[in-house]
Structures are given as structure tokens and as C-alpha cells.
Amino acid sequence: MCGDATKWDEDAYRGSILKEREILTRTVFRTVWAPLNPTPDTIVVASSDGSIASYSISSCISKLQPLGLSNSKAQHFLGAEPDGFLQGHDGPAYDVKFYCDNDDALLLSCGDDGRIRGWRWNEFKESKVPIHLQGDHVKPVLDLVNPQHKGPWGALSPIPENNAIAIDPQGGSIFSAAGDSSAYCWDVESSKIKMVFKGHSDYLHCVVVRKSASQIVTGSEDGTARIWDCKSGKCIKVIDPVRDKKLKGFISCVSCVALDASESWLACGSGQSLSVWNLPASECVSNISSHAPIQDVIFDDNQILSVGAEPLLNRSDINGVILSQIQCAPQSVFSVSRHPSGVVSVGGYGGLVDVISQFGSHLCTFCCQGI
Amino acid sequence: MEVLRRAILQAGPPENFALQTVQEVIKPQKQTKLAQDENQLLENMLRTLLQELASSAVQSGEPIMQYGQSIDDGETSHAQIPRLLDIVLHLCENEHVEGGMIFQLLEDLTEMSTMKNCKDIFGYIESKQDILGKQELFARGKLVMLRTCNQLLRRLSKANDVVFCGRILMFLAHFFPLSERSAVNIKGVFNTSNETKYEKDPPDGIPVDFNFYKTFWSLQEYFCNPAVTLVPTKWQKFASSLTVVLNTFDSQPLSEEEGDTNDLEEEAATFNIKYLTSTKLMGLELKDSSFRRHVLVQCLILFDYLKGPGKNDKDLPSESMKEEIKSCEERVKKLLEMTPPKGGDFLCSIEHILDREKNWVWWKRDGCPPFEKQPMERKAVGDGPKKRRPRWRLGNKELSQLWKWADQNPNALTDAQRVRTPAISEYWKPLAEDMDPSAGIEAEYHHKNNRVYCWKGLRVSARQDLDGFSRFTDHGIEGVVPLELLPPHVRSKYQAKANDRSKRAKKEDSKGAPSQAEENQIATSANEIDGEGIRADLEASAAPMDTDATTGTSNNSQGGTPTPDEQQKQSSDTDIGQEAGQLDADAEADAGMMDGETDAEVDLDVVG
Numbered sequence: 001m002c003g004d005a006t007k008w009d010e011d012a013y014r015g016s017i018l019k020e021r022e023i024l025t026r027t028v029f030r031t032v033w034a035p036l037n038p039t040p041d042t043i044v045v046a047s048s049d050g051s052i053a054s055y056s057i058s059s060c061i062s063k064l065q066p067l068g069l070s071n072s073k074a075q076h077f078l079g080a081e082p083d084g085f086l087q088g089h090d091g092p093a094y095d096v097k098f099y100c101d102n103d104d105a106l107l108l109s110c111g112d113d114g115r116i117r118g119w120r121w122n123e124f125k126e127s128k129v130p131i132h133l134q135g136d137h138v139k140p141v142l143d144l145v146n147p148q149h150k151g152p153w154g155a156l157s158p159i160p161e162n163n164a165i166a167i168d169p170q171g172g173s174i175f176s177a178a179g180d181s182s183a184y185c186w187d188v189e190s191s192k193i194k195m196v197f198k199g200h201s202d203y204l205h206c207v208v209v210r211k212s213a214s215q216i217v218t219g220s221e222d223g224t225a226r227i228w229d230c231k232s233g234k235c236i237k238v239i240d241p242v243r244d245k246k247l248k249g250f251i252s253c254v255s256c257v258a259l260d261a262s263e264s265w266l267a268c269g270s271g272q273s274l275s276v277w278n279l280p281a282s283e284c285v286s287n288i289s290s291h292a293p294i295q296d297v298i299f300d301d302n303q304i305l306s307v308g309a310e311p312l313l314n315r316s317d318i319n320g321v322i323l324s325q326i327q328c329a330p331q332s333v334f335s336v337s338r339h340p341s342g343v344v345s346v347g348g349y350g351g352l353v354d355v356i357s358q359f360g361s362h363l364c365t366f367c368c369q370g371i
Numbered sequence: 372m373e374v375l376r377r378a379i380l381q382a383g384p385p386e387n388f389a390l391q392t393v394q395e396v397i398k399p400q401k402q403t404k405l406a407q408d409e410n411q412l413l414e415n416m417l418r419t420l421l422q423e424l425a426s427s428a429v430q431s432g433e434p435i436m437q438y439g440q441s442i443d444d445g446e447t448s449h450a451q452i453p454r455l456l457d458i459v460l461h462l463c464e465n466e467h468v469e470g471g472m473i474f475q476l477l478e479d480l481t482e483m484s485t486m487k488n489c490k491d492i493f494g495y496i497e498s499k500q501d502i503l504g505k506q507e508l509f510a511r512g513k514l515v516m517l518r519t520c521n522q523l524l525r526r527l528s529k530a531n532d533v534v535f536c537g538r539i540l541m542f543l544a545h546f547f548p549l550s551e552r553s554a555v556n557i558k559g560v561f562n563t564s565n566e567t568k569y570e571k572d573p574p575d576g577i578p579v580d581f582n583f584y585k586t587f588w589s590l591q592e593y594f595c596n597p598a599v600t601l602v603p604t605k606w607q608k609f610a611s612s613l614t615v616v617l618n619t620f621d622s623q624p625l626s627e628e629e630g631d632t633n634d635l636e637e638e639a640a641t642f643n644i645k646y647l648t649s650t651k652l653m654g655l656e657l658k659d660s661s662f663r664r665h666v667l668v669q670c671l672i673l674f675d676y677l678k679g680p681g682k683n684d685k686d687l688p689s690e691s692m693k694e695e696i697k698s699c700e701e702r703v704k705k706l707l708e709m710t711p712p713k714g715g716d717f718l719c720s721i722e723h724i725l726d727r728e729k730n731w732v733w734w735k736r737d738g739c740p741p742f743e744k745q746p747m748e749r750k751a752v753g754d755g756p757k758k759r760r761p762r763w764r765l766g767n768k769e770l771s772q773l774w775k776w777a778d779q780n781p782n783a784l785t786d787a788q789r790v791r792t793p794a795i796s797e798y799w800k801p802l803a804e805d806m807d808p809s810a811g812i813e814a815e816y817h818h819k820n821n822r823v824y825c826w827k828g829l830r831v832s833a834r835q836d837l838d839g840f841s842r843f844t845d846h847g848i849e850g851v852v853p854l855e856l857l858p859p860h861v862r863s864k865y866q867a868k869a870n871d872r873s874k875r876a877k878k879e880d881s882k883g884a885p886s887q888a889e890e891n892q893i894a895t896s897a898n899e900i901d902g903e904g905i906r907a908d909l910e911a912s913a914a915p916m917d918t919d920a921t922t923g924t925s926n927n928s929q930g931g932t933p934t935p936d937e938q939q940k941q942s943s944d945t946d947i948g949q950e951a952g953q954l955d956a957d958a959e960a961d962a963g964m965m966d967g968e969t970d971a972e973v974d975l976d977v978v979g
Contacts (some may be wrong), residue, residue: 061582326622343652356581359657360623361615 022049028179028347028368029094033313033339034121035101040339041263042083043124044107050361052109053082053368054125057355068350070122077329077352080366083138084124087135089113095164099174099188106142106188107169108174114159116176116186118142123256140317144186146178147193165295166207166216171230175216177204183218185230197228199235205255206336214262218252227279237282241268241275241347252293265318269294274306276318286320296336300344307346314358328354375420379454385461392458393467403467410469417459417472418479424452425483435484436491447529451493452480466501473503478519489523490535497542517548517553550734550741557735561598567591569648583619586612586651594669597676610695613670617699620667620706625660627711645846660710667710668721670703675725675787725932795835796853798828803856806849819848 035044041127044054060080077094077349089111098121099106105121117140129137133249149157160179167174173194173263174186185195202221209216214230217239225239241254244295252271266277274288274297299305303323306314313326332346338344341357355363378392390403397413399405405413428438428451437469439451444733459476462468477496481489502508503516520539527536547553592607594599600606614875646652646662656662672694677688707721708714734740763771776783783789802818804810818824825848832840832851842850846865854862 302790321626323626324623327618357583359580359583359619361580361583361586361619363580363582 003064003250009371020225023369025349025350026351026368027092027334027349028351029092030096030335030355031337031347031353032096033126033337033343033345035105036103037225038341040341040343040363042155043345044096045082045347046109046111047351047368048089048092049109050087050093050113051114052086052088052093052096052107054084054353055080055353056083058139059083060355061307061368063237077332077365078369081131081369083131084127084128085131085134086119086124086138088117089115091161094162097165097167099167100169102275108165109143110165110176111161112161113159114146114178116142116162116165116174118188119158122237141192142188144174145190148178148185149180160203164206167223168209168211168230170211170213173230173362175209175252176208176219177207179203181222182222183207183216183228185216195230195233196235197226197235199226199228200224202253205253208257208259210259210263215345217257217259217266219257219268219270221253223253223270223362225254225257225266225270239266239268239277241270241273241284255293255295256297258297258299258304260302266301267297267299267306269297269306271325272308274304274316274320276304276320286318288316288320288322289313289316294334295332295334295348298336298338300338300342305336305338305344307348309333313346324360326356326360328356328362330354372416372420375416375455378458379451385458386465389458390465393462405468410472410941413468414475415470417455417476421452421455421476422480422483425480428452430575434491435480435488436495454534456480456495456499459501463508464505466507470508470511471515473508474515474519476516478522481519483521486526486532489526491533493523493538493542497538499543500542511548513547517543519710547741548737548741550743552739557739559732559735561596563596563781565595565887567595569650570650574650581650583615584653586615587653588648590616590669594673597673599902601674602679603689603692606688606692606695610699613699616666617702617706619657620663621702623657624709625658625663627712640736652950660712663710664707664717667703667707671707671721671725672699672728674700674703675728679729756811792831792834795828795831795839796856798831802849803830803852806852806861807858808861809858880954 005126023047029048029230030046032044033040037205040099041057042054043057044052045136046052048179060078063078082340086109088109091112093109093111094107095111096107099108101120103122106118107121107124108116119120119138119140121141124138127134128350143245146160146162148159149158157180160199162176162178164177165174166176169189172188174188176184176186176317178184178368181198181200182255183197183204186192186195187194189260197218200218200220200222204218204220206219207216210227215229215236216228217225218228219225223240226235227237227239227240228234254268254270256269266279266280268275268277272290272293274290275284276286277284278289288304288306290306290308290310292308294306296308297304297306301317303320304316305316307315307328309332311328311331311333312320313328313333315324315326326348330346330350333346333348336344336346345353345354345365347353351367351368354365354366357363374392374396378388380671381388392778393399393405393413396416397405397409399409406464424438428435433436433440435452436449454474456476459468459473463470463473477492480492496503503512520543524536524538527539529536543554567588569584569591571585590609590612593605593922597846600609646665677696679691704718704722707718710717763909764769766776802824805812805816805818814820818960828848828851829843830839832843836851836853839851839853842865851866852865
């Protein structure tokens with residue numbers, strides 16, 4: 001066996017090396033808590049290998065138990081096996097959201113392949129297929145592909161990727177922030193594009209829906225956030241969070257936007273600063289600087305949770321005063337989401353998901369493993 | 372019994388009739404002091420009487436301490452029981468009867484009475500505190516009193532009779548000396564029955580970080596019995612749990628507003644002995660600044676115990692553990708400081724309190740020595756009570772003494788035994804001997820390295836031997852030593868410059884011997900001007916001078932004999948111009964002292 005090179009399979013070796021590398025650099029791009037659950041138990045994770053997987057927090061904790069407290073000291077995290085697994089996309093899956101909160105809830109995801117796909121959550125949840133056989137065991141009920149652009153002589157552009165999606169269940173629409181500098185509004189029933197929002201000069205990072213005013217807010221690589229009217233498809237307002245910096249020729253993209261529950265406050269992360277805007281007054285009320293680029297932001301009542309390219313979960317108030325900084329596992333955090341009970345999950349580099357309880361203690365930390 | 376009964380009803384202060392009554396009842400052998408069995412007899416009678424009075428008071432429905440009180444004719448007559456107590460107290464105080472009797476009666480009375488009446492009885496005790504606390508009585512009855520009070524405390528509800536409990540405790544605190552050992556936990560035993568129970572199984576339905584919950588409350592087991600923590604494995608567990616908790620505290624600092632919502636006064640009103648440990652409350656408790664403070668202070672107390680004295684050597688924490696304790700303690704203190712409201716002030720007070728606590732630990736370790744200092748025996752000097760501390764005219768005693776010293780010692784300047792300035796020849800002798808390389812003196816003991824010696828010498832030389840003093844610039848301290856003191860081979864080194872001087876000296880020497888008397892006179896005149904200093908010099912030089920004259924040896928043949936040259940020098944001191952020069956030289960000498968050491972070292976190298 002040793003030194004016997006006759007059965008050397010270079011492709012298999014190459015494959016294993018690449019796979020290993022992939023696992024090491026696996027990134028969680030989005031975590032979302034499953035609806036209809038008063039306890040923060042099920043979390044759905046979209047990762048860089050295009051998978052959409054659900055994990056049970058309680059089983060993770062029970063696996064943690066024998067290891068005890070020493071676990072958090074050593075930089076060794078529990079490798080958790082998912083409950084349910086979907087191979088959603090070719091290439092990374094960038095976003096995952098739930099459509100509706102009721103029994104008909106859809107699990108929607110988008111990714112680098114320019115698709116938005118949707119599965120019935122109940123069907124997925126109650127699937128009896130053994131975990132190692134899962135992947136495409138549940139057929140998507142929704143499969144939307146971004147349109148390609150026609151160039152001269154009928155040349156087709158590549159399919160633009162979808163970087164984020166936003167849901168408006170009342171209007172039956174899905175908004176996607178796409179790589180062709182425009183946002184699309186899809187109709188869920190007909191699977192058709194209802195509206196295209198064009199105006200940004202570079203690809204889009206994020207999109208949120210402002211239901212009360214039927215508007216959406218998008219953030220783009222061009223350094224601006226725009227507010228659009230959904231009915232007319234027109235840009236109502238261009239928000240330029242770092243206008244001063246732009247004079248120096250330095251543009252940082254708007255990587256994340258978030259609206260609070262009343263939909264009158266907008267948090268807008270661009271580069272290393274997080275600006276908070278009052279939408280009715282169209283005024284910037286505060287600007288928080290952090291040490292690392294901000295990568296995701298959400299509102300927690302009247303506080304703002306933000307994460308970025310540092311292993312910290314920042315909690316600040318609207319006036320920009322940092323209230324707490326909690327150390328978390330991923331070195332770079334791409335997603336923060338909050339369960340109604342106050343439990344917060346963050347996901348990021350290394351395939352790590354850190355679940356932080358309402359006390360600020362680490363409920364559990366696990367590393368997403370592929371199938 | 373009837374006599375006693377009558378006595379109680381009698382008006383007037385007890386000293387008028389108390390003793391007669393006792394004599395009447397007991398018919399004692401001694402007039403004023405009862406014997407053992409007589410005491411017992413009286414005590415029995417009094418106890419019976421008290422019992423009867425108390426029962427009739429109960430039957431009449433009056434409060435015990437007011438039974439028999441009548442407000443008929445303008446003046447209120449005393450109630451019967453206090454009256455009885457007054458009489459007994461008087462007897463006890465004057466040592467007519469055994470001192471413990473009053474305490475016995477008081478104990479009986481409190482045991483017979485309802486809580487309501489006990490309040491009155493205790494009021495009586497408090498009013499007689501001064502008499503009861505007298506040394507003779509206290510010694511007889513302190514244990515009975517302690518028992519009485521403890522019984523009362525036991526009967527009282529800690530929650531509802533807080534004021535009465537407080538009164539009793541205050542009384543005990545006043546009644547017993549501060550160093551009373553009976554209530555001290557000498558061995559430092561922990562109350563391990565104060566257990567904090569918490570939920571062991573995760574609750575259903577409510578999302579909660581149960582791991583953290585358990586970690587958090589499990590700390591209480593260590594706080595409850597700190598001695599456990601000394602076991603290394605337990606300490607490890609404790610330290611890791613504590614780190615988790617501190618991390619959580621750290622990551623969620625409380626804002627000023629959250630701190631302000633806890634009005635401390637309001638909190639005092641709704642004070643709870645123990646925090647509740649329900650999982651549902653965990654979130655609220657973590658946001659409560661005073662809760663957080665409690666936990667952090669518990670940590671500090673534990674650390675203090677671990678660091679504190681009073682344990683066996685084997686129980687002392689190891690070095691690594693000490694390090695950990697120190698870092699943890701710093702973290703806890705930082706957190707306390709961060710916790711509003713007024714974290715800094717709070718930390719200061721806590722540190723102060725813990726410091727005082729340490730004193731108690733030391734006190735216990737030293738076997739609880741009494742704090743009471745016996746008053747110093749007042750001196751029988753008839754200065755009277757209003758003797759004030761003397762005021763010193765010049766600030767303090769020493770300065771004033773120095774000031775008055777001259778007045779008190781008028782003949783100090785003429786005393787033959789007084790201390791005088793040494794002659795330079797005498798003074799420099801040790802250094803001269805050290806300078807002889809053959810003596811082989813180590814640098815450490817070499818006189819030239821003794822800075823005080825050198826400085827004194829320079830001062831002496833500047834006054835007596837300006838010529839020698841001037842050699843300081845060329846040769847350092849060793850040049851100042853009179854050449855005559857040096858052995859010949861050493862001398863040559865310093866002679867070059869001094870050539871002319873020795874020539875002159877020789878010249879003078881040639882006529883010096885005959886005119887000895889004359890020169891002595893000159894020297895004397897110099898001495899007079901110079902004050903006492905030179906006298907010694909003169910005397911020192913006077914004797915060898917005689918031998919000098921008789922033997923007729925030359926001045927440079929032997930070291931150690933002063934030369935006329937020197938005396939001439941003395942006379943020249945009188946010159947005012949030189950005096951001024953001397954001042955300069957003095958200054959120079961001071962400056963020279965600074966680098967004198969280095970010079971000396973160089974010299975040593977040369978010599979060596």
C-alpha cells in the first residue's frame with residue numbers, strides 16, 4: 001500500500017483536497033429562525049456551498065452537555081449535523097427567508113446562480129427521508145430565474161446573481177437584489193416579474209420592504225441606498241450615507257439596510273460606519289463607526305444589532321451609543337437574526353453559527369457540516 | 372412574703388427601706404450581706420412573688436408592667452413589678468444580695484410574659500442598662516442576660532418584629548464589650564445550610580439558556596461554602612464558571628438609565644433576604660444592577676477569604692491559583708466600577724468594608740484580644756486636670772531644647788571635658804595610615820571613601836591648614852593630609868608642589884626650636900579668635916613640641932608630629948584677607964566633594 005502508485009487516482013485526490021478546503025472556508029451567509037415556533041429551536045442556514053439546512057438548537061445543546069464548559073475555551077466547535085438538508089443552488093446560497101408565517105409557509109432562498117427557489121416548509125420539515133439521502137428530496141414549488149440581458153447581435157449576458165431577497169406577503173411579492181444593478185419584484189402566484197427597479201450604478205447588496213408605504217429600500221455597491229416606490233417603480237430618494245467621504249474618492253458600498261418595526265427608522269451599513277436615518281424626516285440621526293466593515297444589521301426593538309468583519313456582535317441604541325459588545329465565534333460575521341424571544345443567532349466565516357441567549361451568554365455554537 | 376409585698380407598695384426611694392425589709396424577712400447572720408443559702412432563700416421568695424404578681428396581672432387584664440398602677444390621687448403610684456425590680460436592683464447594686472438575682476428575675480419575667488409585655492419589660496431593661504452594665508453586676512449576670520435576649524430573639528419574627536429585634540441587638544451590642552467572644556464564630560465555620568436551590572431541569576416552553584442558568588446559580592454553592600474552593604479541581608470548575616458569568620456581565624454593560632430605574636431607597640423598602648432563582652426571572656435579574664452587584668460582591672468576599680490569613684498552611688492557595696484570583700478580582704472590580712449607579716463610589720465603599728473585615732479576621736486569629744484599653748494611670752503630679760500639652764516655642768521639643776541649651780549650660784564653653792575640634796594632624800592620621808600602600812587597605816574600608824570623614828576633614832583643614840587645603844585641587848582628598856603624617860615613600864608623590872612650602876618650613880624650623888614659647892603665644896592668640904576649635908590642636912601639638920625641642924629632631928624625620936609650620940599657619944588664619952579666601956576655598960571644597968570620589972579612585976589606581 002505504501003508507495004504503491006499504480007492505483008493513484010489523481011482526480012479523487014484533487015477532489016478531496018478541494019473539498020477539504022471548501023469545508024474550511026465554508027461561510028454561512030444567512031441564518032433565519034423557523035416560524036411558528038415560540039422557542040428558538042429550529043434555525044435555517046444558507047451557506048457558501050449552496051445548501052439550505054435546518055438545525056435543531058436543542059439537539060446541539062444536548063450534544064454539548066458532556067463536553068461542558070471547556071468547549072468554549074478550546075477553539076474547537078461542535079460539528080453539528082443538520083435535521084434537514086436541501087441542495088438549493090449551484091454556487092453559494094446568499095439569502096434565505098420565510099414567506100408567510102402560517103402552515104403554508106414557504107422557505108425561499110436565492111443564490112449565486114440567479115435563482116430564487118421556494119419549498120413548502122411543512123413538507124421539508126416533516127420529510128422522513130434519511131438525512132444522508134436528502135438534498136433534492138423535496139421538490140421546489142417555486143423556481144424563478146433572473147432574466148439575462150441581450151447584448152448586440154443577440155449575445156446573452158450571464159444570469160445575474162441574487163444577493164438578497166425581501167418578502168411582502170400582503171402583495172404576494174418577492175423582491176430580489178440582483179447583480180445587474182437592478183431590483184426585481186416577482187409575483188409569487190404567477191412567477192412573473194412585476195416590476196424592475198433600475199437606477200443603481202453597480203450591483204445590489206441588500207433589499208428590505210417598507211410595507212406601510214409600499215416602498216423598498218435597496219443598498220448597492222455604488223455607495224448609495226435608494227428608496228423606491230413599488231407602484232411606480234420610481235426611485236423616490238437616494239440616500240448617500242458617506243457623501244463626505246466620497247469627495248476624497250473613497251466609496252464604500254452599502255452592504256446592509258434594516259428597518260425597525262415602525263418602519264420609520266432605517267439603519268444603513270456602509271463600509272465601517274452605520275448610519276441611522278429617520279425616514280419621515282429624511283434625516284440622518286446618528287453615525288456609528290466600528291473597527292471593521294459592517295456586514296449585517298437588524299433592529300431589536302429600539303436597539304440596533306450589527307455585525308461585521310470582526311468576531312463581535314454590537315448592540316447600540318439609535319443615538320449611536322454602543323451598549324454592549326459580545327464576543328462571538330465566527331471571525332467574520334455575515335448574518336445576524338433575532339428570534340422573537342430575544343435569542344440572537346449570528347453566522348459567518350468557517351461555517352460557524354453562534355446562538356446567543358437573551359442573557360448575552362452563548363447558548364450554543366456549532367459548525368455547519370455538509371452532507 | 373407579706374413583708375415583701377408590703378415593701379413593694381411602700382412609697383419613696385428603695386434605698387430607704389430595701390435593706391430593712393430584707394433583714395426583716397431573712398434575719399441574716401451578717402447585717403448587710405447575705406450568705407449563700409440566704410441568697411437562695413430570698414431568690415426563691417422573690418421568684419414566687421414575681422410569678423404571683425405576673426399571674427394576677429394577667430388575670431386583671433392589665434399589661435404586666437403597669438399592673439397595680441393607680442392614678443387616683445394626682446400622683447401616680449408605681450406599678451408593682453417594676454417596683455419589685457427596682458428594689459432588687461438596688462439591693463444587687465449595693466451588693467446586699469447576690470448580683471445575679473436581678474437577672475434571674477428578668478429572665479423569669481420575660482419567659483412568663485407575652486411578646487407585647489416583653490416589649491415593656493425590655494424597655495425597663497434598657498432604662499436600667501447603665502446599672503446592669505456595671506462591672507460587678509455584669510460579671511454575675513451576663514450569661515443570663517444573653518440567654519434572655521437570645522430567647523426573646525428566637526420568639527420574635529424576623530420579618531415582622533424588625534424594630535424589637537433591632538432593639539434587642541442594639542442592647543446586646545451596648546451591654547457586652549466589643550471583644551465579647553460568645554457570639555464570635557471563632558473557627559470561621561460557614562453556614563452551609565444556607566443553600567440556594569435552583570431548577571435542575573430545563574423548563575418546557577420558555578426559551579432560556581439553561582446551561583448558563585445552571586452555571587450561574589451553581590456559583591452559589593461555592594459562595595455558600597468557600598472552603599470548598601481551595602480544592603484545586605473545584606477551583607478550576609469555579610473559575611471556569613465564573614469566567615462564563617463575568618463574560619456575560621462584561622458583554623452586557625448596564626446603562627445609566629437601567630441603573631437609575633433601581634431606586635435604592637425603594638429597594639431598601641422591599642428588601643429580600645434571598646433572590647429568587649426561577650429561570651423566568653433570570654433575564655430580569657441580569658438587567659438588575661443591584662443583583663449584579665450582589666453577585667460581584669460575593670466574588671470579592673470569596674476572594675478575600677481565599678487570600679486571607681487564619682488558615683493552615685496546607686489550605687493556602689497555590690501560586691498559580693493566587694494569580695488567577697488576582698486577575699479575577701481585578702475583573703470583578705472593574706465590573707463593579709462599570710455598574711451604575713455610582714459604580715466607582717460603590718466599589719470604594721466595598722473595598723473599605725472588606726478591608727475592615729480583614730481586621731476582624733486578624734483579630735480572631737490573634738485570639739480576640741479585648742479592645743478596651745485600660746485608662747493610663749494618671750500621674751500624681753499636682754498639675755491639676757487642666758494641664759495642657761506644653762507648647763514649644765520653636766515648634767517642637769528638640770528644637771526648643773537646643774535653643775535653651777546654652778542658657779542651661781553657662782560653663783559649656785569653659786568645661787575642660789568638652790568636645791573639641793580635633794587637630795588636623797590627629798584627624799588625618801587614619802587616612803594617612805590607609806594611604807600607605809603597604810598597609811593594603813581595601814577600597815571599601817579606605818578612609819578616603821568615607822564621604823562624611825572626608826567632608827569633616829576638609830572643613831577642619833580649611834580652618835587650620837589652608838595650605839594643605841589648597842592641595843585638594845591637585846591631589847584630591849589625599850593631598851590635604853599633612854605631609855608629615857605620610858610615610859616617606861608616599862610623601863614624595865605629594866611633595867612636588869609643596870616644595871617651597873617645606874623650604875619655608877625648614878627655614879623657620881631652624882629658628883623654630885629656640886623661639887618655641889613665642890610661637891606658642893602666637894598660636895594662642897589664634898586660638899582665641901578661632902574659638903574653642905583650635906585649642907585642642909594647640910594642646911595636641913604642645914606636648915610633642917617639647918620633645919621636639921629636647922630631642923632636636925627635624926620636622927620631617929618622623930610622621931605624626933606637628934610642625935611649627937602648622938602653628939604658623941594658625942596664626943595666619945587671623946588674617947582677614949585669608950579668611951575671605953577661606954570662604955572661597957570652602958565653596959570649592961564643597962564643589963570638590965562632588966567629584967572627590969572619582970578623584971580618589973584615580974589616585975588609588977596610581978598608587979596601586
